[in-house]
Amino acid sequence: MPTLRRGTRIALTDGSTVTVGRFLGAGGQGEVYAATDNDGNDKALKWFTNPSLLADSRFAASMAARCQATPPGTSFLWPQALTVPYGSAFGYIMPLKPANYIELGDFFCIDRNPEAYFRSSTARLNAAIAIADSFSRLHLAGCCYQDINDGNFFADPFTGDILICDNENIVVNGHGHNIAGKPRYMAPEVAAGARPSTASDRLSLAVVLYRIFMTDHPFEGIATASGRYRCLSPEDEAIAFGSNAVFCHDADNASNRPHPELHPNSLRFWPAIPQTLKKAFQVSLSSKSLANPEARPASSRWKTLLCNLRSCLLTCHADRSEPVHDFLADTTLPPLCPRCGKPMAPFATLAFDIHHPYRLSAGKSLFLGDSLTAEGRCSTMNVRGRGVVLGLENTGTRTWTVQMPSGKAATASPGCSVVFADGCKIDFGTCRASVIFPTPCL
Ligand SMILES: [Zn+2]
Structure with a gap:
């Protein structure tokens, strides 16, 4: 039985209020409700019901400090504001988890x-x-x-x-x-x-x-x-x-x-x-x-x-009757795709100056080092005189400098693509890589 009734307005220590919405669940420490703030924004309200927590003044002080602190990363549903005590309990508001999670x-x-x-x-x-x-x-x-x-x-x-x-x-x-x-x-x-x-x-x-x-x-x-x-x-x-x-x-x-x-x-x-x-x-x-x-x-x-394992991921398009699939390949590659059993599709390897070698096949994103933001996306491109080849679209914010094996230089600004050729070099701004294509086993 939820402790709070839907529609209850609860004051926050920052002077605003939230309105309690539907009950979302309960655990050992308390309950979670959907809530709406003064501006109509969706929030989640954590409401503590555990007696030992509520009786611990250090916990309330710790929660107040947590609300003031900067979250260490973007994945944390970080406490945003404490409620003032209501009845004999209190809680805090945080971002509401989207339904697809x-x-x-x-x-x-x-x-x-x-x-x-x-x-x-x-x-x-x-x-x-x-x-x-x-x-x-x-x-x-x-x-x-x-x-x-x-x-x-x-x-x-x-x-x-x-x-x-x-x-x-x-x-x-x-x-x-x-x-x-x-x-x-x-x-x-x-x-x-x-x-x-x-x-x-x-x-x-x-x-x-x-x-x-x-x-x-x-x-x-x-x-x-x-x-x-x-x-x-x-x-x-x-x-x-x-x-x-x-x-x-x-x-x-x-x-x-x-x-x-x-x-x-x-x-x-x-x-x-x-x-x-x-x-x-x-x-x-x-x-x-x-x-x-x-x-x-x-x-x-x-x-x-x-992040190093991310560089070993490969996508496979070999079996047209199956959706595009991917797998974590070891450093020694199997000759056949472990999922569909077809020969491995072509892929390129970026040999970096400061990062782990990075394999790219069509449909795979490029991350530099341990960044969580993709800088590029590999795809197949139809090039006159060469047929279907692999290339890389710049999906980041920096302009790349590309040097082809012939010595010719070019740039690839965000939204533009580089067509791979064996031996071409790409300067990503923070690091550089040579394209090895077709690639040998690493
Ligand atoms: Zn396959």
Whole structure:
């Protein structure tokens, strides 16, 4: 039963008011409503109902500071203003999540929402990059989130764009209070009673990233499916996913491999991801990482790794009876597309002076380094005398300088395209690359 009645007007500490709209949901800390501000703008209202939170004066002070702070990234549904106390409770307003965003937990539970699946490898990777980027920025700002789990994120299944909610959890690292985390996402030391930290965030982040690629849970396997853990009590859960957790693809411990019937996704998708990603999971979810918070890789390393993987994505148009599809290719390319089995379509590689080599095939966007903004888009172009060739449209804001193999120079301003030729060089303003086309295996 929602606490607030629809149509209730609640004052904010900035002097304005919001009108309570429809009830959107509830969690352990409180409820969320749609709301409308004085100017008719749609907002979301988080309304705290947890008695221990409401009784904690430090929490109210922390929330006030959060509203004044600048969000560390664009994915955070950041608190914008506190309400004045109403009844015995209070809350805050934030941007309203657009309807096309689906809770990430639905992506991990196949029968909860039929629309909750990433439509392409590009969308899946974009989601992982957006989450790693957000927590990299948060951690670099000296803060931790404390409670990373599958209910904190909303994803656009077509683009992989991410929104992060429940940002009242964020505190200066080491100053946490009242928050423990969600079972199966908590670091072992937090499950054992320690205060959440940037280091515990790192472990929770690795669990979420694993599930984005594999769907199943990284600590679920034959051991957790055994009779001992069949009906998990909270105490059993804290042990199986805390002090006794074993990664199902642990490099040194095979005791908890995926169960063929219960964890088919961990079995099916693992061989298809690049070696560098497998290695990153085996390090981040290893027994060493579980036992030693200081051994966990930083969120910024995830961002770098995932952005490098973005350069390995390839799109395939070979099978006209199938939609254009994409896949994460390893550094050693298969001769045939893993999805349709047809020979690989032509692609070019940009060999950068300061960035990872970047493969381009028709339909793929170009990102420079770890930027989240695309600078170009690759497509096929019909050129007189050469037939259909690959080229790159400048979708950014800088004018590129292009030097052809003949020595002839040209510019490509935003909206214009470069037709690829083997050996042509492109100066993007912040970095330079040579086009290798047709490309050998990297
Ligand atoms: Zn294909």
